[in-house]
Amino acid sequence: MLLREVEYARPASVQEAVRLLSENDGARALAGGQTLINVMKARAASPDVLIDLIDLDELKGIDLGSDGTVSIGAMVTYSEILDSAEVRARPILAEVCAQIADVQVRNRGTIGGNVCSNDPTNHLPPLMVSLGATMTIVGQEGERSVSAEEFFLGVYMTAAGPGELLTRISVPPGKSDGFASVSIGKDGTCIVNAAASVNGGARVAIGCVDAVPVLLQTESTEDDAVRDAVRAANLDPPSDVHASADYRRHLAEVVAVRAVAQAKAKH
Amino acid sequence: MDVISRKTITVTVNGESYEREVDARRLLIHFLRDDLDLTGSHIGCDTGNCGACSVLLDGVLVKSCMLLAIQADAAKIETVEGLAENGELTALQQAFSDHHGLQCGYCTPGMLMSATALLRSNEHPNEEEIRRAIQGNICRCTGYVNIVTAIKAAAE
Numbered sequence: 348m349l350l351r352e353v354e355y356a357r358p359a360s361v362q363e364a365v366r367l368l369s370e371n372d373g374a375r376a377l378a379g380g381q382t383l384i385n386v387m388k389a390r391a392a393s394p395d396v397l398i399d400l401i402d403l404d405e406l407k408g409i410d411l412g413s414d415g416t417v418s419i420g421a422m423v424t425y426s427e428i429l430d431s432a433e434v435r436a437r438p439i440l441a442e443v444c445a446q447i448a449d450v451q452v453r454n455r456g457t458i459g460g461n462v463c464s465n466d467p468t469n470h471l472p473p474l475m476v477s478l479g480a481t482m483t484i485v486g487q488e489g490e491r492s493v494s495a496e497e498f499f500l501g502v503y504m505t506a507a508g509p510g511e512l513l514t515r516i517s518v519p520p521g522k523s524d525g526f527a528s529v530s531i532g533k534d535g536t537c538i539v540n541a542a543a544s545v546n547g548g549a550r551v552a553i554g555c556v557d558a559v560p561v562l563l564q565t566e567s568t569e570d571d572a573v574r575d576a577v578r579a580a581n582l583d584p585p586s587d588v589h590a591s592a593d594y595r596r597h598l599a600e601v602v603a604v605r606a607v608a609q610a611k612a613k614h
Numbered sequence: 615m616d617v618i619s620r621k622t623i624t625v626t627v628n629g630e631s632y633e634r635e636v637d638a639r640r641l642l643i644h645f646l647r648d649d650l651d652l653t654g655s656h657i658g659c660d661t662g663n664c665g666a667c668s669v670l671l672d673g674v675l676v677k678s679c680m681l682l683a684i685q686a687d688a689a690k691i692e693t694v695e696g697l698a699e700n701g702e703l704t705a706l707q708q709a710f711s712d713h714h715g716l717q718c719g720y721c722t723p724g725m726l727m728s729a730t731a732l733l734r735s736n737e738h739p740n741e742e743e744i745r746r747a748i749q750g751n752i753c754r755c756t757g758y759v760n761i762v763t764a765i766k767a768a769a770e
Contacts, residue, residue, distance in 0.1 A: 348660050349639070349644075350639040350640075350641065351639065352619065352637070352638075352639055353619075353638050353639045354617040354618060354619045354638055355617060355618055355619070355621075355638035355682070355684055356615055356616070356617040356618065357615075358615055359615075363615060367615070367617070371617060377685075380680055380681060380682070380685070381662065381680055384641075384662075384679075384680045384681070384682070385661055385662050385680060388660065388661070389661075396617050397638070397682075399685060401685065448750065449665070449749040449750025449751075450675055450728065450731070450746075450747060450749065450750050451665060451668055451675050451676055451677045451728075451750045452662070452677070452680075452750065454674050454675055454676055455676055455677075455680065455681070533749075534749065
């Protein structure tokens with residue numbers, strides 16, 4: 348399929364990228380392109396200018412801080428996460444990235460692209476929320492940090508607004524995490540997913556049931572307590588060809604319980 | 615830096631250097647097939663699902679329908695045409711023939727590139743690793759059994 352005409356730039360610095368994003372109407376950041384190029388084919392997105400982030404070293408690499416915090420550049424691919432020794436400080440990151448699509452997509456697709464596209468069926472938005480990740484955003488006014496809970500604003504919308512760039516994601520250390528999903532085929536698009544982190548109580552973030560991940564916190568990690576918390580959230584998920592709203596509500600309980608059970612088992 | 619709508623790019627495909635002017639909107643698969651006349655890589659779904667367009671970009675397996683040609687500037691690309699040398703099939707290609715690892719053949723170029731990438735990083739993959747490696751390649755004929763058998767045979 349031919350793409351609509353588009354212009355292109357490959358800036359060499361974050362400052363230049365932010366300037367290009369601010370100065371050009373209809374400009375969009377191009378990360379791995381594993382979503383954006385496809386939606387451009389279908390004309391579901393029609394950017395006028397693509398700002399390719401591939402040369403931005405500040406958006407690359409994975410660092411492990413002395414306190415165990417993992418800092419991941421927005422342009423780090425899923426495959427790089429799978430191969431990273433530093434990421435083992437929070438093993439769930441690689442476990443979930445291994446469930447995204449296929450080898451080719453994992454070789455190009457990036458953690459920053461996944462969270463910034465903020466498709467409600469994506470794997471990483473609920474995971475970032477349950478892990479309590481922090482996003483670093485750079486704009487022309489400088490740099491700021493936003494918690495994952497505040498980062499996801501709506502369908503395809505995040506706190507990284509027009510003219511801004513997500514540069515890095517910081518994830519605190521830990522290991523009592525779980526992730527469960529029901530997907531369309533193995534490692535396919537999620538119908539409902541849930542990420543859980545247990546530290547005394549549980550933090551559970553459910554995806555695919557609302558515009559942004561739904562965060563639930565429970566004091567008890569028992570199955571019934573998790574089920575009750577999901578019911579009390581009065582989820583109003585969408586119905587589509589893959590699942591009715593009622594079925595998604597049911598699945599939300601199931602995957603939340605599974606994710607918490609997985610997290611508990613990793614103590 | 616200004617934004618551009620066209621650029622002259624230089625790529626090395628299967629060891630041969632090419633210089634061409636491309637529109638920014640040109641997909642790498644169209645560049646390979648239509649500009650370089652390398653029609654071995656196929657367009658199956660054009661939506662990033664089927665893997666028939668898989669190529670190696672600087673040694674990394676990618677789907678060339680989800681990449682702009684302009685992004686591949688200065689890259690080394692390997693396509694299915696580059697596998698056989700002097701008319702001699704690779705062990706993997708021969709195994710696909712010996713084990714009937716194809717029927718209509720449409721997915722075969724992508725399957726071969728995915729399996730080539732696998733065997734470079736893992737000389738003796740088990741069946742699960744083979745199936746995972748070709749997860750991004752769809753075959754509607756074979757049911758995959760002979761493809762997996764062929765890759766296993768090539769690794770032995």
